[in-house]
Amino acid sequence: MNFPVYLIFLLFHNINKLTSSHKTEREFLGKKLGKLHVTESNSLHTLILNTSSQKYLSLRMKGIFDRYMSPWYCVLGTPGRLPDPVSVHHSLAIMITCEIEKENIWSFKSFRLMVKEISELTGIDIGLSLSCSGNGTVSLPWPMRANNVRYLVVEACFIVDHYTEAYEYKIDEMPDTIEYFKMTDCVIINDRNYFEYLLKSSAFLLTRASLCGPENAKVYAYINIIQTFYGSKSLPLEEFDNLAKLYTKNLTVMAANTVSCQYKNLIVYDRSRNGNLGATFFENFIGNSYPNLEILNFSNTGLRNIPPYFRHWRLHFPKLKILDMSYNHINDLSTIIDFDPGSANKGVINLQHNNLTGLSNYQLEDFFRKHTSFYLDMRNNPFSCGCEMLAAKNVLLNTSIPMLKHKPGYSYLKGLKCSSPKLVSGRKLITLTDVELGCETEIKVFQSGPIIILCVLVFLLLVCLIIIIRYRVEIKILAFTRFNIVFPCQQQDFSENKKFDAFVAYSQHDSEWVLKNLVWQLETKLQKHEQKFQLCLHQRDFTVGAPIAENIIDSIERSRHTILVISTNFVRSEWCLMEFRTAFHQSLIEKRRHMILVVMGDLPHGELDSDIKRCLKTITYLETHDRLFWDKLVYALSDKQRVKRRSRGHRGMTLSQSNFLSSQKY
Missing domain, CATH: 3.80.10.10 (Ribonuclease Inhibitor)
Incomplete structure (x- = not known):
């Protein structure tokens, strides 16, 4: 588990911790410097050095500090107590405070080299406080280990290079000294290409330091930290997400089976103000x-x-x-x-x-x-x-x-x-x-529930009754054409000996609509649904050689209905007007609804024949742009009694016309 808890504490005991490379210098210090005394005054430890020792150490440490920290505005504090709970078991430490401004980038690696030299000189513990303003940036590779660093605070900084040491096993060899770590209001900026490289690498190669962080920490606060990316995207987003899920899964398996971090000293763990902690x-x-x-x-x-x-x-x-x-x-x-x-x-x-x-x-x-x-x-x-x-x-x-x-x-x-x-x-x-x-x-x-329910039911019944009365004709037509339901008291048709279901009277200029729409719908398409009509057309069913007037009269008499396709072209044609008058005469003879008027487009009312005007006012006609035009036409042409008798003999069959009635072609 990636558990970044960074605590840096500083303790200076004696000057005998010098490396072999400083052997001559250590012998000189033993002679030159007096004995180091540590006493307590006013509940604070005070470091007492003789004048020569104090000057020498101050100059050496100041020189090391200036060499590594000079590019940034950093202050080397005097020895003092670190905040609780670090100060409980430690006496004195040096606090280094840095304020990173604008476009400056502070380097933890430079800080690590500096404290290494200081520890070789004195062995004193160190605290570090970083605060940023503007676009101040800190190069802070996880898990941020450095010699004798016990206290670390980072505030309002942009963090880069955060995962660059995740696979470096030399970090495991460094002492884990951090006891107090707090990072607040920071943005971790990840290089997208490097992050993709990490995801493609095996999670099982991560070091223990990168998985556990500072296991000796007492306080860990990771507050309001945002992760973001920069750089070009080389992987598609879906592949990137899949890699991240696989990597997280491997981390979970590794944490469960191979690594168990021991935080024996941890007292405070703070992850507040961090959104989306992750599924695992x-x-x-x-x-x-x-x-x-x-x-x-x-x-x-x-x-x-x-x-x-x-x-x-x-x-x-x-x-x-x-x-x-x-x-x-x-x-x-x-x-x-x-x-x-x-x-x-x-x-x-x-x-x-x-x-x-x-x-x-x-x-x-x-x-x-x-x-x-x-x-x-x-x-x-x-x-x-x-x-x-x-x-x-x-x-x-x-x-x-x-x-x-x-x-x-x-x-x-x-x-x-x-x-x-x-x-x-x-x-x-x-x-x-x-x-x-x-x-x-x-x-x-x-x-009062039953009363309310009863009132609601009565209201719904009234609404249904009003709808049925208002749209009773449409309901009757749709019930017949869509569900083959024949209501009682339907008008009977006693013309079963007629050869044709309807004679179609239309102008030659409207023949395209009649042949491609009307005839195809009523004769061809309905045949697939076991219900078709036999139409009489003048160019197909008239007797060759007989007078036109005689053919018109004969065709109308042999048809149960006459469909009159009334349009502007129709009212201007003499033969069409003759067909209309013959059909009207046939209606009077049969004393039933023989004519079916179909109005196509707008009619020139000034040119309408007086008989046609009278019929349009007294007889319900159909309009081709009506949504229920085909339902109404089929209903008008159908012999309801014949359909009713046929349905009794074929209970499992219905007049399935919903497909053609809702066809987008028409």
């Missing part, structure tokens, strides 16, 4: 050892539920006191098991400022009875005080329950405030009446 983060995190961890902070990390590994209180963290998951999106109070009910160490699970909206009496009783070594802090959540909170309110008001007296951590529950509904927002739950909780209203609604 908590699994890898739990796989290590934290025997002394007391504070665990995952506030404002985008959590939507309590991680399963945290539901077993103190199973993995025996001395944990604070588990902070505040400022997240947790909306469910999962069961938390107390694995150390007899522990003297009392703890708290901080769930403030989440999305908890409800609280049941069963959850409260579970808190009071089972949570003995910890309690849940649920203040400042948007609780919705509806009737479902009535049982919880009654539990909090029940003075006979001794649990509240023996659980001081849960005393805040009596002051729990509501966020919604708006009427009770800001008020305490225990002060609300049943009516304000909406319970009596629910009872009234439940009692």
Whole structure:
């Protein structure tokens, strides 16, 4: 697991730690410098050197410092105490403070060479504080090991070269001295090409230092850190994601089977204000050892539920006191098991400022009875005080329950405030009446439920009745054409001895629409659905050699209907007008609806024959642009009684015309 906890502490004991290369110089210092004395004054250790020794060491250290740190604005502090908890076991250290501004890039490798020389000279512990402004950048390769560095703080910096030492085994050979590490408000900038190289490499080759980080750390804070990339993209996004998933999987396998990091000294672990910790983060995190961890902070990390590994209180963290998951999106109070009910160490699970909206009496009783070594802090959540909170309110008001007296951590529950509904927002739950909780209203609604349902049913029936009456003709037509349903009391057709179903009267100028649409629909396409009509067309069915007038009269008499395709061309044709008058005369003879008028396009009303005008006003006609044109035409041509008789003999067959009626071609 990549666990960057960097702690740098500084301790100076004596000057006898010189390398063999400085043997002559060490002999000189032994003669030249007096004895080193360390005493305590006002609770602080004071380093007392004789004048010559102090001057010599100061000059040597200042020279080393200036040689490596001169490009940046860094200050070499005087020996002093490091902050707690580093200072507990250490006396004096040198604090180096650097402020990186604008376009400057500070180098950790240069710092590493510097402290190496200083440690060879004095062995004193070192603390490092880096702060950036503008575009200040720090070259900070993980895991940032350097001699005698115990304290490290990095604030508001751009970080580069962060993973360049992940596979360098020489880093494992360096002493792990960091005890305090804090990185805040930083942006880690990764070279996309180098990162792709890492993903293609085997995760099993990672060093222990890169997987575990500083295992001797006491404090690790990694707050509001953003990862970003630069450089050209050589891999497609999908392949890059697949490599990242495989690499993460290998890391999980490696962490579970080959490496178990031991953080024996860790007291504080802070990953707050970091979004998207990753799918396997908590699994890898739990796989290590934290025997002394007391504070665990995952506030404002985008959590939507309590991680399963945290539901077993103190199973993995025996001395944990604070588990902070505040400022997240947790909306469910999962069961938390107390694995150390007899522990003297009392703890708290901080769930403030989440999305908890409800609280049941069963959850409260579970808190009071089972949570003995910890309690849940649920203040400042948007609780919705509806009737479902009535049982919880009654539990909090029940003075006979001794649990509240023996659980001081849960005393805040009596002051729990509501966020919604708006009427009770800001008020305490225990002060609300049943009516304000909406319970009596629910009872009234439940009692009046049957009446409301009956009213709704009556309303729906009325709406259906109005629709049926308003569209009764369309319903009757669609029921017949789409589902072969024949309603009773249909007009009977006594023309079964007719040769044709319809004679088509049209202008020669409209023949293209008639032949390619009308004839094809009624004769050809309906034949596939066991229902077709036999049409009479003048160019196909007229008797050769007979007078046209005689052919018209004969064809109309031999047809059950006459379809008149009335258009501008039709009203201007004498033969068409003759066909109209003959059909009209046939209607009078048969005393039934013989004519079917089909209006195509806009008609020149000034040129209409008076008989045609009268028919258009008294007879329902069809328009070719009507959405139900083909349904209405089929319905008008069909013999309902014949279809009804045929359907009795073929129960399994229907007039399936929905395909051609909805065809996009027409």
